[in-house]
Amino acid sequence: MKDNILAGRSAIVTGGRRGIGRAIARAFAAAGANVTICDKAADGLLDQTAEELEKLGSHALAFQIDVSNRKEVAKMIQETNDMFGRIDILANCAGVWIPGETLVECSEENWDRVIDTNLKGTYLCCQAAAEIMIRQKKGSIINISSRVGLMPGAGAGAYPVSKAGIIMMTRQFALELASCRVRVNAIAPGIVKTDFNLQFWKDPAIERGISDMVPLGRLAEPEEIAQAALFLASDDASYITGEVLCVDGGWSPSNSLK
Ligand SMILES: NC(=O)c1ccc[n+]([C@@H]2O[C@H](COP(=O)([O-])OP(=O)(O)OC[C@H]3O[C@@H](n4cnc5c(N)ncnc54)[C@H](O)[C@@H]3O)[C@@H](O)[C@H]2O)c1
Numbered sequence: 001m002k003d004n005i006l007a008g009r010s011a012i013v014t015g016g017r018r019g020i021g022r023a024i025a026r027a028f029a030a031a032g033a034n035v036t037i038c039d040k041a042a043d044g045l046l047d048q049t050a051e052e053l054e055k056l057g058s059h060a061l062a063f064q065i066d067v068s069n070r071k072e073v074a075k076m077i078q079e080t081n082d083m084f085g086r087i088d089i090l091a092n093c094a095g096v097w098i099p100g101e102t103l104v105e106c107s108e109e110n111w112d113r114v115i116d117t118n119l120k121g122t123y124l125c126c127q128a129a130a131e132i133m134i135r136q137k138k139g140s141i142i143n144i145s146s147r148v149g150l151m152p153g154a155g156a157g158a159y160p161v162s163k164a165g166i167i168m169m170t171r172q173f174a175l176e177l178a179s180c181r182v183r184v185n186a187i188a189p190g191i192v193k194t195d196f197n198l199q200f201w202k203d204p205a206i207e208r209g210i211s212d213m214v215p216l217g218r219l220a221e222p223e224e225i226a227q228a229a230l231f232l233a234s235d236d237a238s239y240i241t242g243e244v245l246c247v248d249g250g251w252s253p254s255n256s257l258k
Contacts, residue, residue, distance in 0.1 A: 003031075003032075004031060004032040005031050005032070005230070005234045005235070005236070006028055006031040006032045006033035006088075006089070006230075006233065006234060007031075007032030007033075008032070009028075009032070009033040009034070009086075009088040009089060009233075010033065010034045010035075010036075010080065010081075010084035010085070010086050010087050010088050010089070011025075011028045011033045011034070011035050011036070011087075011088060011089035011090070011091065011233065012035075012036045012037075012038070012076070012077070012080055012087060012089070012090045012091070012125070012129065013025040013028065013035060013036070013037050013038075013091045013093060014037075014038050014039075014067050014090075014091070014092050014093055014094040014121070014125055015038075015039055015067075015092075015093035015094030015095060016035075016036075016037025016038060016039060016046070016049060016062075016093065017037065017039035017041055017043075017045045017046040017049055018039075018045055018049070018194070018195060019093070019192075019194035019195060019196055019222055020093050020144060020189070020192055020194060020222045020225050020226070021037065021039070021091070021093035021094070022037075022049050022222070023221075023222035023223050023225065023226035024091050024093060024142075024225070024226045024229045024230075025037050025049060025053055025091075026049075026052065026053065026056060026226065027223070027226040027227065027229065027230045028058075028089065028091075028229075028230065028233065029053040029056040029057065029058035029060070030056050030057075031230060031234070032057070032058075033058060033088070033089065034058050034059040034060070034083075034084050035053050035058045035059075035060050035061075036060070036061040036062070036063065036076065036080040036084075037049055037050060037053070037060065037061070037062050037063075038062070038063040038064070038065045038067070038076055038094070039064065039065075039094065040064070040065065040066045040067070040094070041064075042064050046062045046064060047062055049062070050062040059083075059084070061079070061080060061083060063075070063076045063079070066121075067092075067094045067117065067121030067122070067124060067125055068116040068117055068120050068121045068124065069124075070124050070128075073121075073124045073125055073128050074128055077125075077128040077129055077131075077132065081132055086132070086136055087129055087132045087133065087136075087139065088133075088136075088138065088139055088140065088233075089139070089140050089141075089142070089233045090125060090126065090129040090139070090140075090141045090142070091141075091142045091144070091229055091233070092121070092122040092125050092126065092141070092142070092143045092144060092166075093144045094117060094118075094121055094122075095117060095118050095144065095162075095196075096113060096114055096117045096118065097114065097156060097157070097159040097196070097197075098110045098113070098114060098157050098158075098159070099155060099156065099157075099197075099199065100155050101155065101157040102154075102155060102157065103157060103158065103161070105157075106157040106158050110157055110158065111157070111158045114157065114158040114159055114162050115158055115161070115162050115165075117162075118159070118162035118163065118165075118166065119162045119165045119166060119169070122143050122166055122169060123169060126141055126143070126169070126173055126184070129141065130173065130177055130182060133177070133180065133182040134177065134180045134182065137180055137181050138181050138182065139177075139180075139181075139182040139183070140182070140183045140184075140185075140232060140233045140234075140237070141170075141173065141182065141183070141184040141185070142185055142186070142187060142229050142232050142233060143166050143169070143170050143184070143185070143186045143187075144166075144186070144187055144189065144225075145163045145164075145166040145167050145170070145186045145187065145188045145244065146159070146160070146163040146188055146189060147188050147189065147190045147191075147246065147248045147251055147252050148160040148163055149162075149163030149164045149165075149166060149167050149186075149188055149244075150164070150167070150188055150244070150246070150252055151252065163188075166186060167186055167188075167244055170184050170185060170186040170242065170244070171184075171242045174241040174242030175242065178241055178242075183232075183237065183238075183240065183241040184241055184242065185232045185237070185240060185241060185242070185243045185244070185245065186243070186244045186245070187225060187228050187229060187232070187244075187245050187246075187247055188244050188245065188246045188247070188248065188252070189220060189225050189247050189248060190214060190219070190220055190246075190247070190248030190249055190251045190252075191210060191214075191219045191220065191248075192219065192220040192221070192222055192224075192225055193219050193220065193221055193222070194222055200219070201219055207219065213251065214248070214249040214250065214251050215249055215250030215251065215253075215254050216249030216250055217249070218249065219249075220247065220248070220249065224247060225247050228245055228247045232245065
């Protein structure tokens with residue numbers, strides 16, 4: 001991919017404090033964008049990541065917000081637009097899952113937490129950013145879904161439902177925003193080596209067992225999801241909208257063949 005493909009652009013990455021969000025924010029900054037990151041957690045990592053983005057040459061903003069809170073989302077969008085004069089890219093990475101429960105057992109409290117963060121949070125951020133992108137007549141939104149948004153996954157409670165919802169939301173926004181030249185796409189990762197799912201890879205034996213189910217024979221690194229997001233954010237993807245890009249080592253296609 002060409003250098004500086006996002007030069008002069010302004011991007012927002014939710015859940016940007018660590019993991020996939022951090023890798024995407026770094027890829028956008030390295031490609032020349034000014035980057036706003038936000039996260040709910042207050043442990044110093046958000047500011048640390050913002051400092052890393054500055055070192056990559058980006059002007060960076062950091063907001064400690066909850067993406068499921070409309071007012072907090074609106075403030076972040078407004079202040080980013082005021083600072084950078086535009087919002088070209090939104091990558092929705094903030095997400096939670098509560099492992100170890102079935103949908104049958106899922107408590108109302110856990111359902112609300114997962115759906116509010118993953119589905120409502122993505123919706124609120126898309127809606128607020130879209131308002132600005134419609135005025136600009138340009139924009140690219142990337143929503144992080146999951147392999148389990150395309151097929152059910154064991155012991156993941158409401159999580160697959162939230163991720164499937166993100167796929168339909170992506171297609172709906174893509175349809176509604178296409179005439180304003182705003183593209184909306186989703187990425188469906190397989191298992192990515194982040195703190196989110198340490199349980200799948202902290203033990204080499206467990207990691208090997210899961211890797212054996214993946215045609216490419218290994219789990220993903222967050223940077224591999226970031227490269228897909230960078231492509232979708234860039235003009236190289238100018239004719240792609242409403243698409244779900246599986247970045248899962250061939251796992252979903254191989255499953256559908258069974
Ligand atoms: N890691 C994987 O294997 C994997 C696979 C498929 C999809 N995903 C999705 O990718 C996204 C990023 O996952 P990750 O692995 O980087 O996880 P992560 O836990 O490392 O990062 C997610 C970030 O979102 C933040 N967050 C949670 N709730 C929030 C809220 N209400 N408001 C703002 N920020 C909030 C967390 O504090 C965290 O920093 C998530 O949406 C996840 O569902 C991850």
